[in-house]
Amino acid sequence: MSALLLEVRDLRTHFFTRAGVVKAVDGVSFTMERGQVLGLVGESGSGKSVTGFSLLGLVDPPGRIVGGSIRLDGEELVGMPLDELRRLRGRRIAMVFQDPMMTLNPVLTVGAQMTLAIRAHEKVTGVAARERAASVLTRVGIPDAAARLDAYPHEFSGGMRQRVAIAIAMTHSPGLIVADEPTTALDVSIQAQILHEMRELSRESGTALVWISHDLATVSSVAERIMVMYAGRLVEEGPTATVLRDPRHPYTRGLLDSLPATARPGQELRQVPGNTPSLLALPPGCPFAPRCVRASERCVEDPEHRVDAVRAFRCHHPLERAA
Amino acid sequence: MSEAATPLGRFWADFKDSPVAVVALVVVVAIVVLAIGAPWISPQNPYDLGGLSLLDARRPPGHIGTGGYVHWLGTDAQGRDLLSAILYGLLISVQIGFMAGCVALAVGASLGVIAAYAGGLIETLIMRIVDLQLSFPAILLALVLVALLGQGKAQLVTALVAAQYAYFARTAYGAATTERRKDYIEAATATPLSRTRVIFRHLLPNCMPPLIVVATVQIANSISLEATLSFLGLGLPVTEPSLGMLISNGFVYMMSGRYWISVYPGIALIVLIVAINLVGDQIRDQLNPRLRR
Amino acid sequence: MSTAFLTLDGISKRFDPRLTLGDRIAARFGATVEDRPVRAVTEVSLTINPGETLGLVGESGCGKSTLGRIVAGILPPTAGTVTIDGEPVLHNGRKVTTRVQTVFQDPFASLDPRMRIGDTVAEGPIAHGLVTKANAADYVRGWLQRVGLEPDFADRYPHQFSGGQRQRVAIARALAMQPDLLVCDEPVASLDVSIQAQIINLFLELRRDLGITCLFISHDLGVVRHVSDRVAIMYLGRIVEVGSTEQIYRDPKHPYTRALLDSVPRLVLEDDALVEFNAITGEIPSPLAPPPGCTFHPRCPLAVDACRRDVPALMADGTDRLVACHVRAMERNAAATTALEEGR
Numbered sequence: 001m002s003a004l005l006l007e008v009r010d011l012r013t014h015f016f017t018r019a020g021v022v023k024a025v026d027g028v029s030f031t032m033e034r035g036q037v038l039g040l041v042g043e044s045g046s047g048k049s050v051t052g053f054s055l056l057g058l059v060d061p062p063g064r065i066v067g068g069s070i071r072l073d074g075e076e077l078v079g080m081p082l083d084e085l086r087r088l089r090g091r092r093i094a095m096v097f098q099d100p101m102m103t104l105n106p107v108l109t110v111g112a113q114m115t116l117a118i119r120a121h122e123k124v125t126g127v128a129a130r131e132r133a134a135s136v137l138t139r140v141g142i143p144d145a146a147a148r149l150d151a152y153p154h155e156f157s158g159g160m161r162q163r164v165a166i167a168i169a170m171t172h173s174p175g176l177i178v179a180d181e182p183t184t185a186l187d188v189s190i191q192a193q194i195l196h197e198m199r200e201l202s203r204e205s206g207t208a209l210v211w212i213s214h215d216l217a218t219v220s221s222v223a224e225r226i227m228v229m230y231a232g233r234l235v236e237e238g239p240t241a242t243v244l245r246d247p248r249h250p251y252t253r254g255l256l257d258s259l260p261a262t263a264r265p266g267q268e269l270r271q272v273p274g275n276t277p278s279l280l281a282l283p284p285g286c287p288f289a290p291r292c293v294r295a296s297e298r299c300v301e302d303p304e305h306r307v308d309a310v311r312a313f314r315c316h317h318p319l320e321r322a323a
Numbered sequence: 324m325s326e327a328a329t330p331l332g333r334f335w336a337d338f339k340d341s342p343v344a345v346v347a348l349v350v351v352v353a354i355v356v357l358a359i360g361a362p363w364i365s366p367q368n369p370y371d372l373g374g375l376s377l378l379d380a381r382r383p384p385g386h387i388g389t390g391g392y393v394h395w396l397g398t399d400a401q402g403r404d405l406l407s408a409i410l411y412g413l414l415i416s417v418q419i420g421f422m423a424g425c426v427a428l429a430v431g432a433s434l435g436v437i438a439a440y441a442g443g444l445i446e447t448l449i450m451r452i453v454d455l456q457l458s459f460p461a462i463l464l465a466l467v468l469v470a471l472l473g474q475g476k477a478q479l480v481t482a483l484v485a486a487q488y489a490y491f492a493r494t495a496y497g498a499a500t501t502e503r504r505k506d507y508i509e510a511a512t513a514t515p516l517s518r519t520r521v522i523f524r525h526l527l528p529n530c531m532p533p534l535i536v537v538a539t540v541q542i543a544n545s546i547s548l549e550a551t552l553s554f555l556g557l558g559l560p561v562t563e564p565s566l567g568m569l570i571s572n573g574f575v576y577m578m579s580g581r582y583w584i585s586v587y588p589g590i591a592l593i594v595l596i597v598a599i600n601l602v603g604d605q606i607r608d609q610l611n612p613r614l615r616r
Numbered sequence: 617m618s619t620a621f622l623t624l625d626g627i628s629k630r631f632d633p634r635l636t637l638g639d640r641i642a643a644r645f646g647a648t649v650e651d652r653p654v655r656a657v658t659e660v661s662l663t664i665n666p667g668e669t670l671g672l673v674g675e676s677g678c679g680k681s682t683l684g685r686i687v688a689g690i691l692p693p694t695a696g697t698v699t700i701d702g703e704p705v706l707h708n709g710r711k712v713t714t715r716v717q718t719v720f721q722d723p724f725a726s727l728d729p730r731m732r733i734g735d736t737v738a739e740g741p742i743a744h745g746l747v748t749k750a751n752a753a754d755y756v757r758g759w760l761q762r763v764g765l766e767p768d769f770a771d772r773y774p775h776q777f778s779g780g781q782r783q784r785v786a787i788a789r790a791l792a793m794q795p796d797l798l799v800c801d802e803p804v805a806s807l808d809v810s811i812q813a814q815i816i817n818l819f820l821e822l823r824r825d826l827g828i829t830c831l832f833i834s835h836d837l838g839v840v841r842h843v844s845d846r847v848a849i850m851y852l853g854r855i856v857e858v859g860s861t862e863q864i865y866r867d868p869k870h871p872y873t874r875a876l877l878d879s880v881p882r883l884v885l886e887d888d889a890l891v892e893f894n895a896i897t898g899e900i901p902s903p904l905a906p907p908p909g910c911t912f913h914p915r916c917p918l919a920v921d922a923c924r925r926d927v928p929a930l931m932a933d934g935t936d937r938l939v940a941c942h943v944r945a946m947e948r949n950a951a952a953t954t955a956l957e958e959g960r
Contacts, residue, residue: 258813260842
């Protein structure tokens with residue numbers, strides 16, 4: 001097996017609404033290696049979640065993948081028949097949502113749901129499936145797992161429910177898990193527990209993670225590589241620490257400056273002016289230009305991908321690299 | 324911004340997208356205009372007993388009567404021109420339907436919203452009475468009330484309002500219990516604004532969408548209730564023939580081949596009720612967040 | 617404290633389950649009905665000094681929002697009083713002062729969707745005679761401009777604005793009432809990072825220019841540190857620690873405060889850094905059945921017998937700081953004794 005797990009090329013997912021075509025994901029390309037943790041950050045409307053959903057073919061009408069390719073282990077997912085895609089989901093690629101109730105069925109016990117998930121892809125007896133379920137639950141840090149199999153989702157706390165959702169995603173040790181804001185709805189103390197556990201699980205089982213979040217701090221503590229999205233496009237991509245320490249794209253810089261942690265308490269934050277743009281009325285060229293202090297006339301043309309030693313970015317006027 | 328600015332403007336923009344609903348709305352408006360214009364456009368005044376001639380009784384559609392004009396839809400047993408009778412009947416139906424609907428809306432919505440906002444004893448009291456009333460069929464209640472109050476427009480409207488306000492109260496209560504928990508109500512309470520202001524300026528307007536849906540259905544319902552009561556001879560006096568009474572009058576001649584006396588008023592009634600319901604359906608679809616595109 | 621501007625004295629809030637008529641009848645005949653009250657806030661006493669911003673921090677379900685609503689006069693407390701300058705905020709369960717105003721978390725829910733924003737901002741000031749109907753339009757335009765919006769936006773409806781702009785409208789509505797105290801309940805939690813920074817800056821600017829006192833409620837420790845002069849930490853309905861922002865973030869005394877601060881993910885800027893999480897073990901107990909004694913003891917690494925038995929009182933720990941912890945109190949006593957013995 002080669003190290004390359006996922007190859008996304010020029011992915012375009014558009015939503016055909018009555019008000020016009022929303023280009024939620026517009027030409028996103030990246031690759032992932034086995035076992036890698038990739039952080040995908042951006043604000044609302046940046047297309048980070050839609051990118052995640054596109055990887056699993058979970059885009060609902062009026063949305064549609066209109067172009068590009070997604071290759072998982074060399075196998076093309078775009079245009080794959082739905083039943084083949086279903087066989088893939090859960091076994092080789094799985095998803096964890098912000099709201100665990102997206103995965104969990106409120107009227108079935110956790111054990112029943114997990115055995116269903118196991119037997120969907122493997123021919124095993126009910127008893128064996130139950131044992132597997134209990135061991136997976138133990139792995140995600142649920143105490144007394146065997147007994148908890150007979151509990152319903154509402155009997156779990158928010159953090160425990162998210163653990164169950166993670167356990168279901170982990171059941172078949174898929175090569176890739178897409179986690180969409182998995183800790184955003186949780187309290188800080190629970191978030192820290194889950195961050196820690198997911199990183200460990202990924203390391204132990206060699207599962208690659210796409211960690212989608214708006215929170216730079218959580219991403220920086222789990223992801224080796226980071227991708228920053230703005231208005232449906234990747235604006236910067238590279239090793240997490242390098243990008244966050246020394247961003248080249250003005251938007252990445254702006255995001256970092258917006259964090260209270262980067263300023264002295266009580267001092268004014270260096271804010272990004274303006275509002276997040278409407279995807280229906282994007283300016284020509286670089287979508288960030290209207291909010292960018294470095295913008296010039298050149299920015300009405302699409303900036304091309306540029307690379308330095310370790311990362312890629314899309315900007316006509318990138319920030320200088322710190323020495 | 325291509326979007327219309329006001330909530331009403333946006334609503335109309337969505338409404339235009341359904342051709343069926345637009346046609347239904349046109350039909351409703353046309354019927355209302357025809358009904359209101361009845362005294363001027365109908366060939367005959369069916370209430371003017373002096374203008375009727377028994378020679379014209381029970382004539383088929385297309386007959387040229389003693390008045391010298393064509394009875395396009397035929398005549399009834401008293402020699403009334405059916406087209407005129409239907410137009411006048413529609414006027415009565417529309418009047419009573421809208422009046423009953425609007426009064427029931429005002430009374431029911433206020434009670435429901437007050438119950439939801441006040442809570443406690445007031446809530447229990449209002450809503451239990453409403454529940455009790457909803458457990459009886461509306462027609463039964465209307466029948467009893469009309470029998471007690473006697474005949475006449477005002478009495479009929481009163482009976483219909485009493486029979487129907489409970490539906491509005493239930494709907495308003497349901498909407499208001501959801502709305503009152505929202506932050507903008509808390510914001511108004513925290514300003515502080517007076518209770519009346521919070522209820523009638525903030526809570527009630529935001530409960531209107533489901534109420535408008537119920538209102539369209541209930542207007543159609545009160546029209547058919549009125550027709551039913553008149554058909555049973557409990558509605559309006561014989562001198563003011565409403566659609567129900569026309570149908571009832573022609574009923575005995577159905578089997579003798581003189582179908583038109585019952586059928587044409589019946590068709591008018593059905594078209595009106597169906598059109599109102601189609602408009603109501605579209606409004607409901609538009610206001611249902613789950614069906615929104 | 618004589619300088620105190622806002623005083624919370626022994627505030628408790630219990631939510632009793634609402635029994636329906638059927639439940640009550642069933643209970644009369646001996647059926648078991650779920651009637652355990654939720655103790656959202658228990659015996660909270662706090663003061664805020666004039667011009668000060670007090671940050672109120674805690675995780676979900678700790679009662680911080682309930683406390684905020686009590687201060688804002690939206691909820692009457694079960695026990696205790698809230699006074700501003702000695703004047704009660706509530707009288708007979710109804711809010712009687714306009715001196716406290718509120719900014720809510722979700723700007724999509726806190727503005728009446730059927731009202732033009734100009735009317736939303738003008739409504740309160742007109743109702744309370746702060747401005748005449750005739751002058752309201754200019755008054756509103758002034759405030760919209762003050763919060764960084766175009767004055768002409770007054771004729772628009774909330775759906776025509778983005779989240780950040782709506783939050784500006786909500787701030788204008790609160791300020792137009794010319795309050796002395798602003799209760800901000802998670803005002804930036806539902807906004808994007810770049811918009812969050814804009815609103816925080818606006819808040820800092822307005823506070824500086826208008827000298828408003830503020831209760832700033834948030835679960836985001838970074839934001840609270842940035843805007844607050846003092847911070848109060850809440851856990852399961854009680855205040856566990858209060859002190860100046862600098863003190864609390866530099867040297868937290870309560871084990872819960874320390875654990876909370878340790879849980880916050882930090883920006884990692886070193887290559888290949890192995891980030892350690894010092895996560896608190898266990899879950900937040902249900903406020904339906906809070907543990908006896910110190911409510912934090914089941915998760916506390918330092919817990920001793922006294923913690924399982926007695927509720928610790930908020931006691932002074934150094935200057936200007938209050939901590940509710942038995943272990944800390946014992947350490948303090950021991951230190952004092954040692955000092956005394958050494959002095960002898």
